[in-house]
Amino acid sequence: MVVPTGVVVVHEPGRALRAQDVAYAVQAPVVAEISTDPAVARAVDAGLLASRLPRSLAVALSDLAA
Numbered sequence: 001m002v003v004p005t006g007v008v009v010v011h012e013p014g015r016a017l018r019a020q021d022v023a024y025a026v027q028a029p030v031v032a033e034i035s036t037d038p039a040v041a042r043a044v045d046a047g048l049l050a051s052r053l054p055r056s057l058a059v060a061l062s063d064l065a066a
Contacts, residue, residue: 006031013038 007028009019019030039054053061 004028008032008034011035 004026005028007022007026007030009022009030009032011033013036019033023030035056037054037056040049040057043049043052043054
């Protein structure tokens with residue numbers, strides 16, 4: 001049996017589970033939390049990600065580069 005040492009929680013709109021719920025269920029600490037944005041998925045699906053970066057992704061990338 002594999003025992004997790006950490007969990008990455010991906011937040012998705014409309015989901016009820018919190019990071020604490022996931023940590024409790026798998027008995028491992030949450031080491032990172034990531035929020036999703038449907039606008040990013042739509043841009044990828046339309047082939048527009050490189051030419052028209054969604055605002056949420058642009059902000060996250062600029063924060064990362066700072």
